[in-house]
Amino acid sequence: MRVTLDAPTCRNAQVPTMWAEMERLATTLPPEIRVVVLTGEGPAFSAGLDRGMLTPGGVDGEPDLLGLTADGPEALADLIETFQHGFTAWRECPALVVAAVQGPAIGAGFQLALAADLRIVATDVRFAMAEVTLGLVPDLGGTHALTSLVGPSRALELCLTGRSIDAHEAVATGIASLAVEPDQLDATVDDLVAAVLGAPENTMREMLGLFRGIESRTAAEQQRTERGAQARILCAMTAAMRGRTRPGA
Known part of the structure; x- marks a missing residue:
């Protein structure tokens, strides 16, 4: 399944209604969907938040962020929590989420890419x-995801300076798994998806569970997670073998 940001004329700038739709998609995935690819139409993945959101009156059909400051910081924080769900939902969905990123991925665009597994x-x-x-x-879950990849010192430096990270640094620091020429991006992602779909479904889903949240587990907790996953796989494998060899089958 592909989820594409499709506003190339504004470099796929993001607004809250888009985040609400992303949350809906992530939380209503059909059970047969094993991989989701997040992409952006055109030469940019996403230029981030639509700057119109930070002007008086905001953007038509969207929350008036500046106007809502009159309600105080707690009410505004509660609203931002609903925005965050459009990002955290991808980390909680049962499918592997892969971001295929080209060109600028700025602010909310970077944070959306960080919401993917790969x-x-x-x-x-x-x-x-x-x-x-x-x-x-950054307020859309990006600080935690970035810190888990590059460590607190580098993450702080990146957030304090707002500097750009190119493909070489992204791979070297673990932000990205692989960098390829732009005309090879789609084919490379397709190859990755094919490899994932070639693995047994229960193994793939157990593997996903092993690595999601790994940064918050102790070594002992991760070992417990590993042995639980392996035990479930072996039990399912044995049950399937017995089903194939039962008398009369």
Whole structure:
């Protein structure tokens, strides 16, 4: 399944209604969907938040962020929590989520890519946690995801400076798994998806469970997670073998 940001004329800038739709998609995936690919139409993955959201009156059909500041920080924080669900939902869905990222992935665009389990990037990728350039902080789950990949010191530096990360640095720091030429991105992602779908479904889903949340587990907790997963796989495998060899089968 592909989920494509499809507003190329504005470099796939994001708005809250888009985040609500992403949450809906992530939380209503059909059970047969094993892999989701997040992409952006056109030369940019996403330029981040639509800047119109930060102007008086905001964007038609979207929450008036500046107007809502009159309700105080707690009410605004509650609203932002609903925005965050469009990102965290991908980390909680049962499918493997792969971000295929080309060109700019700025601010909310970077945070959406970080919400995926894996990132395959084009050599023209440009990641940046650029909220600081607007006097803001990242608030869509990106700080935790980035820190788990690159460590707190580098994550802080990236968020404080808003500087760009190219494909080489993205791979070297573990933000991306692989960088390929732009014209090879789709084929490379298709090959990855094919390899994942070639594995037994229960193994793939157990593997996903092993690695999601691994940064918050102790070594002993991870070992317990591993042995539980392996035991379930072996029991299912044995049950299937018995089903194939039962008398009269």
